[in-house]
Amino acid sequence: MEAKITAENGKTAIGKDGSVAGFDSLHRLLQSSLPPHLFQEASRLLIGLNCGKTLDSVALPDPAKSLSVNHDFDLQAFSFRADKESLREPRSVRVGLIQNSIALPTTEPLLDQKRGIFEKLTPIIEAAGASGVNILCLQEAWTMPFAFCTREKKWCEFAEPVDGESTKFLQEFARRYNMVIVSPILERDVNHGETLWNTAVIIGNHGNIIGKHRKNHIPRVGDFNESTYYMEGNTGHPVFETAYGKIAVNICYGRHHPLNWLAFGLNGAEIVFNPSATVGELSEPMWPIEARNAAIANSYFVCSINRVGTEHFPNPFTSGDGKPQHADFGHFYGSSYVSAPDSSCTASLSRYRDGLLISDMDLNLCRQLKDKWGFRMTARYEIYADLLAHYVKPDFEPQVIADPLLHKKA
Ligand SMILES: NC(=O)NCCC(=O)O
Structure with a gap:
């Protein structure tokens, strides 16, 4: 495709459809615009090298490819290497990430909207199953539009108990494809007064529910009025030991909190979704940096998923910034990707199309990076524990040493 770049003087080249000047992603734009040797160099600088080489793409089985063509979703697959070890076998796992737009307008009956998403996701989950994905993760609050900008309470109807309809829907696939599935939903806790949480349900590869994790950090930024709907999570930083490795879930806004990432690492996570x-x-601009940095700092893989498209709501709302009222959040830019502990990462999925990103990873890479860089050994946790223990007390005073000359009269 010809590049139609129109960005000038700070004007954006993002198309109405959410494309980058007609391309699915920045990566695709560069690939199409640069001569191959320059693209290779740009790629090396932007997404790094894994064990000294660019990531290999992985050939997927024909049924998965047909599903992506017939149901119009982006399908990409990459493979991360690790060095061969003498005393341990490779620990290879195939991970799948799904990003998607909603299926029906937000004005349709809620049940139709939810079932529409189930229907839309079915071929994408089947493509993951046909590709032999071991662990699959869906996007945040995947069963519903991201209505938390509206502050209207009718959207609470989408909330489900951990063993509700969406879990039952996914348990079938988990059993059929021997796949662990991470299912982030709006949870209704029926045992505690029907309270709401932003929760990831972990479904084991036998269709069993292994456990759940509730989002720790809730945004209070822009139109993200999520604190109107549910409370800060109370499940700590659990790591789930699955048939395919130790996994954890850092839900959305938690990615801005380095200590949140650290805590999952301290509990032994090898992959954090x-x-x-x-x-x-x-x-x-933060998206390509924060998760990748977390993967490096904590010697684990990070799998980042973002939803796709612009969701319009029936009633306009304001953002408290003096700007005119509006009825959408803006464009959810997809761009799901995987970061490895050695600082390499995959190209991202489309900025505007539904997609399935598959990544093979040898989990031995986590310990290899710990041995190489020694971040855990050099971390000096005790001095930070001491600082934090003081900081949370009301009488904390910052350790600031002022230049005595600063306050002297001339
Ligand atoms: N869902 C959510 O927490 N979004 C907050 C916005 C952001 O962290 O970029």
Whole structure:
């Protein structure tokens, strides 16, 4: 495709459809615009090298490819290597991430909207199953539009108990494909007064529910009025030991909190999923950095997922910034990707199309990076524990040593 780049003087080249000047992603734009040797160099600088080489793409089986063509979703697959070890076998796992737009307008009956998403996701989950994915993760609050900008309470009807309809829907696939599935939903806790939480349900590869994790950090930024709906999570930083490795879930806004990432690492996570819902104007420059940095700092893989498209709501709302009322959040820019502990990462999925990103990873890479860089050994946790223990007390005073000359009269 010809590049139609129109960005000038700070004007954006993002198309109405959410494309980058007609391309699915920045990566695709560069690939199409640069001569191959320059693209290779740009790629090396932008997404790094894994064990000294560019990531290999992985050939997927024909049924998966046909599903992506017939149901119009982006399908990409990559493979991360690790060095061969003498005393341990490779620990290879195939991970799948799904990003998608909603299926029906937000004005349709809620049940139709939810079932529409189930229907839309079915071929994408089947493509993951046909590709032999071991662990699959969906996007944040995947069963519903991301209505938390509206502050209207009718959207609470989408909330489900951990063993509700969406879990039952996914348990079938988990059993059929021997696949662990991470399912981020709006949870209704029926045993505690029907309270609401933003929760990831972990479904084991036998269709069993292994456990759940509730989002720790809730945004109070822009139109993200999520604190109107549910409370800060109370499940700590659990790591789930699955048939395919130790996994954890850092839900969306938690990615801005380095200690949140650290805590999952301290509990032994090898892969941390970051199912998200975030929009271009707010966070797009942060998106390629934060998860990748977390993967490096904590010697684990991070799988970042963002939803796709612009969701319009029936009633307009304001953002408290003096700007005119509006009825959408802005564009959810997709761009799901995987980061490895050696600082390499995959190209991202489309900025505007539904997609399935598959990544093979040898989990031995986590310990290899710990041995190489020694971040855990050099971390000096005790001095930070001491600082934090003081900081949370009301009588804390910052350790500031002022230049005595600063306050002397001339
Ligand atoms: N869903 C959510 O927490 N979004 C907050 C916005 C952001 O973190 O980019």
